Amino acid sequence: MITARRLVPGLMTGLLGLALLAPGQARAGRGPGPALVALPPGAVAAPAVVAGANLGGTVRPQDAPPEAVADAGVEPAAPAGSEAADAPDRETAPPPVQIMDHFSIVNPEQVYTYELLTSDLQRMAAQYPDLARVRTLGQTAYGREIWALGLGTGPGTVLLVGAHHGSEWLTANLMAAMADRYALAATVGETLGGFNVNELLRSATLWFVPMLNPDGVTLSQVGLSAFPAESHARFLAWNGGRDDFRGWKANGEGIDLNRQYPAEWAYIAASPAGPSFSHYKGAEPLVASESRALFDFTLALDPEMVVAYHSAGQVIFWHFHTWPENVERDHRIAERLSGLTGYDLLPPEENPSGGGYKDWFVQTVGRPGFTLEIGRYTDGGPLPLSAFAEEWQRNRAVGLALAEEAVRLDQERGAR
Numbered sequence: 001m002i003t004a005r006r007l008v009p010g011l012m013t014g015l016l017g018l019a020l021l022a023p024g025q026a027r028a029g030r031g032p033g034p035a036l037v038a039l040p041p042g043a044v045a046a047p048a049v050v051a052g053a054n055l056g057g058t059v060r061p062q063d064a065p066p067e068a069v070a071d072a073g074v075e076p077a078a079p080a081g082s083e084a085a086d087a088p089d090r091e092t093a094p095p096p097v098q099i100m101d102h103f104s105i106v107n108p109e110q111v112y113t114y115e116l117l118t119s120d121l122q123r124m125a126a127q128y129p130d131l132a133r134v135r136t137l138g139q140t141a142y143g144r145e146i147w148a149l150g151l152g153t154g155p156g157t158v159l160l161v162g163a164h165h166g167s168e169w170l171t172a173n174l175m176a177a178m179a180d181r182y183a184l185a186a187t188v189g190e191t192l193g194g195f196n197v198n199e200l201l202r203s204a205t206l207w208f209v210p211m212l213n214p215d216g217v218t219l220s221q222v223g224l225s226a227f228p229a230e231s232h233a234r235f236l237a238w239n240g241g242r243d244d245f246r247g248w249k250a251n252g253e254g255i256d257l258n259r260q261y262p263a264e265w266a267y268i269a270a271s272p273a274g275p276s277f278s279h280y281k282g283a284e285p286l287v288a289s290e291s292r293a294l295f296d297f298t299l300a301l302d303p304e305m306v307v308a309y310h311s312a313g314q315v316i317f318w319h320f321h322t323w324p325e326n327v328e329r330d331h332r333i334a335e336r337l338s339g340l341t342g343y344d345l346l347p348p349e350e351n352p353s354g355g356g357y358k359d360w361f362v363q364t365v366g367r368p369g370f371t372l373e374i375g376r377y378t379d380g381g382p383l384p385l386s387a388f389a390e391e392w393q394r395n396r397a398v399g400l401a402l403a404e405e406a407v408r409l410d411q412e413r414g415a416r
């Protein structure tokens with residue numbers, strides 16, 4: 001097996017070698033390797049399926065699907081049967097075109113746990129010392145670290161956040177994959193999505209918080225066994241008595257982290273009276289250590305823009321009591337994101353439910369903030385691993401496009 005440390009020195013030959021792999025050889029276990037993705041001919045941001053890939057999840061999903069859970073205020077409720085209606089018709093689909101992608105450390109096509117993330121981020125910082133650095137923003141109630149990885153050395157800063165909600169952990173796969181892919185591209189001088197990544201990461205810095213809610217993610221992926229016995233009765237009660245935790249969205253204290261930010265918090269509708277697997281806004285804003293940590297880090301970092309990745313729906317939220325002078329700017333960037341991802345832009349709502357991270361950033365900081373909802377609607381449980389390849393193709397250039405926007409915004413600010 002090629003070790004990550006050996007990959008970069010021999011990288012160009014390594015990449016050439018990887019290109020010779022047949023689909024069936026790809027992704028045999030964890031480690032460096034290509035993801036083979038099939039796209040219909042001519043597709044840019046179109047549905048894709050993994051061809052011959054070993055999706056090798058190591059955590060067995062629990063048995064019954066959880067009840068459908070709408071992510072009100074952030075994600076619209078799933079219309080019944082929408083998943084079936086959206087499923088690609090494999091019988092009539094055109095023959096796939098092979099597209100290859102490379103990762104140096106992260107294997108994003110597996111159930112991506114807190115432990116994998118912890119290990120991968122340390123490895124990335126060790127492998128790309130000139131580009132990458134890791135820090136913790138704080139700890140959760142169960143002692144897990146809230147990791148952040150900075151990539152790049154330039155002043156134009158973007159902050160990207162995954163997994164506010166436990167069941168939406170595929171967004172952590174996406175964030176870790178993005179960081180790895182960009183670091184690799186910058187190191188070998190590769191162009192990605194038309195961007196010169198090395199040049200871009202000298203004028204911009206991307207900060208990733210791939211898994212803001214590691215307790216909630218772990219509960220969704222593993223279940224009660226990952227938590228001390230004395231917590232089990234509490235978790236069961238907050239989960240409505242169900243022992244299937246796949247649909248768990250809250251943190252380990254039963255607080256919905258994306259209903260915690262000071263953005264019209266007092267007016268958040270439909271919050272349960274107390275801790276719950278979903279939607280409980282907490283006794284006050286920012287009492288959850290995870291939301292507080294991200295809030296403090298955002299203010300300290302002072303990024304030009306923020307992106308929160310959620311699931312599902314393949315839509316983009318960009319507006320929240322947006323300052324009139326910012327509407328055109330924010331809408332233009334949102335349109336660019338929509339063009340890249342193929343996701344629909346949602347129109348501004350008349351009475352948006354608040355408390356969300358991007359809501360607070362847009363309304364209070366007055367800079368662009370976006371919520372991107374990856375994947376097609378599910379029954380309320382996590383997206384299947386099979387959704388990753390398509391979402392990766394849709395989103396792989398998002399961080400780079402936003403880095404470019406951040407450079408521009410930073411320069412405009414400096415010129416004023």
Ligand SMILES: [Zn+2]
Nearest residue numbers: 071165310311
């Ligand atoms: Zn969410």
